[in-house]
Amino acid sequence: MKEFSAKKPNVVFIITDDHRGEAIGAFGREAVQTPVLDALAAGGTACRNTHIIGGLTGALCAPSRACVQTGIPIFRATVGKDMVTRENLNVIRPDVRIMPQAMQEAGYRTHAVGKWHNDKASFTRGFQGGDKLLFGGMSDHTQVPVYDYDPTGAYPKEQEYVEHTFSTELFTNAAINFIAGYGQDEPFFLYVAYTAPHDPRTAPEPYASMYDRASLPLPPNFAPEHAFDNGELMIRDEKLAGWPREESEIRIHMGDYYAMISHMDAQIGRIVEVLKAKGIYDDTLIVYTADHGLAVGQHGLMGKQNLYEHSVHIPLIFHGPGVPKGKQEEALASNIDIFPTVAGLCAVDLPEETEGRSLCPLFAGEREGARRIVGSAYRDIQRMVTDGRWKLIRYYRSPITNAGTERIQLFDLLNDPWETHDLSADPAHAGDIERLATELAAWMQATGDMLQEQPVLPVAPRV
The missing domain is CATH 3.30.1120 (Arylsulfatase, C-terminal domain)
Known part of the structure; x- marks a missing residue:
């Protein structure tokens, strides 16, 4: 059997849907409770100034995830380039090696759980296994259409089935099963993609009742309506609340949003616990990020189809081998920098076409090469x-x-x-x-x- 360096860490890569950069308790900007993410940030490095490249379609999940997977700006990461037809904007270029593909070539066992909003061909070339796979953007959280891993990559519709376990728990259970049962010599790269806290925001109890909707403080930039036509005021996300925005209704949406995040935080805690129980927590790199943020009443908006900080600023936390502890990194970063940073921490060679920059030099205190702008x-x-x-x-x-x-x-x-x-x-x-x-x-x-x-x-x- 091929020998692998003992210095290569396992990787648990967690990406969530709609979690804005400041909606983490430890960051002190919002009244959300996230003790697990707080602990990961305290024991690792939080990159507090990370932004998405964006996308050419209202469904920003797909282009953002394409940027994360390729380390390439969206204008070159996918096959589609036509903003008129908007066809193939979620299809990652077949000539590009994506993150799990590079990890696999470096000796990692790659396994995926949850949402994959890009094309099935790119998924298949990246992952050697998977469970509870959602090929799409969203679903009711208690009626989740999923697939078992198909090594052929076909995933015909007749193989799809519906799971009624709440999505965040469903995906966490699958991740835990993989970690608990893993016994191979090579390190693993586990990709866990939640659909939370995306709507419908229907967190189970006791999380649904965790936040008093009547007393939640509104953000300073709350507005009844946006100040002007930004070109996307009537998209689906903006219709989730009435016009003009009412303070009481926005507080309900905020409480529902925070409840989804707190529930997800607790489920991530279960993954942390199984890593500890298996004795591999200290040998595992944990990465936490999101595909984009969300307005939820800020600037009179509800969705992510805008370029304010609440929508383009994402959380990014690294915890594990090679990561400084208790560091809050304020340097500018882009979501195309995530793949190069994971590769740097795992001693994995980057594909030549990757355009992002590793944040590892910043972790080591080197400021030269930091981004001037994003x-x-x-x-x-x-x-x-x-x-x-x-x-x-x-x-x-x-x-x-x-x-x-x-x-x-x-x-x-x-x-x-x-x-x-x-x-x-x-x-x-x-x-x-x-x-x-x-x-x-x-x-x-x-x-x-x-x-x-x-x-x-x-x-x-x-x-």
């Missing part, structure tokens, strides 16, 4: 760039739907982290706008953004 995109109607303090959002009117508004916003994230004061009309900030507009244009060109030929407004329009 950018994000949403369809053909929104683009964003930030240097960590100043943030520019550029809005377009869609030539496809004719929705949207030609304008910009400028925020000072240091003094206005909730993005409540748009400074774009202030002449004192003309230089900041011009500088960020130049950075945005360069980012769009570098990532292969198809809107790169359109001009970026150099000054704030008066609206």
Whole structure:
């Protein structure tokens, strides 16, 4: 049997759906209880300034997960590039080696549990096993359409069946079964993809009653409606609450959202416990992240189809061998950096086509090479760039739907982290706008953004 280095850690890679970056108790911004994630952050490194690249479709799960799996900006990560038909935007390029594929080639046993919102061909080339596999975006949490692992990669519809165990518990049970029964010599790469806290937000008791909806504090950026047409005000997510947004209804949604997160946190705790019981906790790298965030009433929005921090800022926690303990890393990062960082911590060679940057040098205290800016995109109607303090959002009117508004916003994230004061009309900030507009244009060109030929407004329009 092939021998593997004892220094290679096992990996439990956890990715969730709709969990925004600040909705973790240890980070102190929201009234959510997450003792397990708090402990992982305290015993590891929390990358507090990680953003998604974005996507060209309202179902942001698929493009974000494609970026995580490939370490490549969405404009080059998938087969589809047409924003008119929006076809194949979830299909990962077949010539790209994805994260589990690289791990497998390095001697890891790869196993998946839960949601895979990209194409089945990419899943099949990445994973050698799996259980309770959901090929799609969402489901009722007590009626989950799943497949058993199919080594042929076909997954015909007649092999799908419905599980009635709550999704988060269903996927956790499958992950625990894999860990408890694992007895092979090579290290494992276990990919656990939850559908929580995505709606329908129907957490089981006692979590459903954990939060008093009447007393939850509203965020400072709560608004009855969005200030202008951002091009995507009528998508499904935005219809989950009435217009104008009522404070009482938003508090109900917030409580339901937090309940889903707290329930999921407890289930992750079960995975931690089985790692400890098996005696491999200290030898296992645990990665926690999400595909994107969610508004839930902030800025008058409900969904993730926007470029405010609540939607593009994601949690990212590393815990285990090679990871500093108790570190909160504030350097800018992108979700395409996750794969290179996992590879670096596991001594796995990266595919040449990977464009993300490993965060391992930052973990070691090396600041050279840290990102100066990060950018994000949403369809053909929104683009964003930030240097960590100043943030520019550029809005377009869609030539496809004719929705949207030609304008910009400028925020000072240091003094206005909730993005409540748009400074774009202030002449004192003309230089900041011009500088960020130049950075945005360069980012769009570098990532292969198809809107790169359109001009970026150099000054704030008066609206």
